[in-house]
Amino acid sequence: MDSENTITKPAAEEAAMAERTRCGCCYRPNVDILEQGDELLVRADVPGAKSDSIDIHFEDGTLEIRAEVPPRYEGREEFLLREYGVGDYYRTFQVSEAIDSGKISANYADGVLTLHLPKAEALKPRKIAVDAS
Amino acid sequence: MNLIPWRNKRESEGGELSPMVALRNEVDRLFDSFVREPFGSLEWPSWGGGQWSPAVDVTENDKEVTVCAELPGIEPKDIEVSVVGNQLILSGEKKESTETKSKGVYQSETRYGSFRRTIPLPDGVDTEKVDARYTNGVLTLRLPKTPQAASKRIEVKVT
Numbered sequence: 001m002d003s004e005n006t007i008t009k010p011a012a013e014e015a016a017m018a019e020r021t022r023c024g025c026c027y028r029p030n031v032d033i034l035e036q037g038d039e040l041l042v043r044a045d046v047p048g049a050k051s052d053s054i055d056i057h058f059e060d061g062t063l064e065i066r067a068e069v070p071p072r073y074e075g076r077e078e079f080l081l082r083e084y085g086v087g088d089y090y091r092t093f094q095v096s097e098a099i100d101s102g103k104i105s106a107n108y109a110d111g112v113l114t115l116h117l118p119k120a121e122a123l124k125p126r127k128i129a130v131d132a133s
Numbered sequence: 134m135n136l137i138p139w140r141n142k143r144e145s146e147g148g149e150l151s152p153m154v155a156l157r158n159e160v161d162r163l164f165d166s167f168v169r170e171p172f173g174s175l176e177w178p179s180w181g182g183g184q185w186s187p188a189v190d191v192t193e194n195d196k197e198v199t200v201c202a203e204l205p206g207i208e209p210k211d212i213e214v215s216v217v218g219n220q221l222i223l224s225g226e227k228k229e230s231t232e233t234k235s236k237g238v239y240q241s242e243t244r245y246g247s248f249r250r251t252i253p254l255p256d257g258v259d260t261e262k263v264d265a266r267y268t269n270g271v272l273t274l275r276l277p278k279t280p281q282a283a284s285k286r287i288e289v290k291v292t
Contacts, residue, residue: 030242045243047203047270076194083188111205111270
């Protein structure tokens with residue numbers, strides 16, 4: 001341990017264990033959430049996950065991120081240092097802003113999942129024309 | 134004593150005490166991680182300053198030593214791997230994207246800035262043949278053992 005600033009990842013407390021078919025620990029990915037103009041940007045660290053094993057679900061203002069991570073070790077090796085666990089990621093968020101769920105987009109690169117959540121049209125400032133009759 | 138397949142020569146020179154030393158080191162490591170863990174889940178400020186170090190797993194089998202570190206969001210060109218003596222040094226920088234700096238931040242849990250980690254390597258590792266790969270945010274280093282170290286297994290014959 002050469003530093004007190006070693007980054008670790010916490011276990012997911014809200015993991016829905018009943019829905020999990022694989023054993024092992026489930027981790028809570030670290031996230032950054034930013035507001036960027038007309039959208040919210042969520043960036044989650046899910047290192048080890050493959051893009052096709054990431055599942056994103058948005059319903060009734062709840063955003064759910066689930067990412068499967070394949071085992072990294074064969075089980076025959078001896079550990080000289082073991083500082084983090086390898087396992088699936090799970091995290092949910094309550095999004096208070098109205099989100100246009102049809103336009104949510106996501107991309108994945110270098111272990112970081114980026115979600116773009118565009119705000120619903122209703123929230124955007126709008127000019128209403130007054131009809132003269 | 135000589136029949137015990139031991140990991141390397143230097144450790145066996147420590148005599149009977151070395152298993153105790155290994156146990157003590159292990160207890161120290163567990164204690165350290167236990168003390169640090171409650172703080173590990175705290176959200177770090179994202180002011181980018183200060184160094185951080187990535188957590189690593191180091192495993193060993195008959196043929197090689199493997200070092201795995203989770204380094205999400207870091208471009209492979211920003212990761213530097215070097216070997217000095219029997220120390221493996223991982224260093225680099227996680228660059229803060231421009232939007233993080235300029236836009237409204239609701240929540241920030243990831244750490245930016247430069248990182249550095251020194252990992253002691255066991256004896257008998259061929260540091261000339263290190264294979265480094267970065268896939269989906271995971272850096273994997275494979276360090277093959279030297280032929281002398283790889284074949285240090287004593288067969289017990291039945292007579």
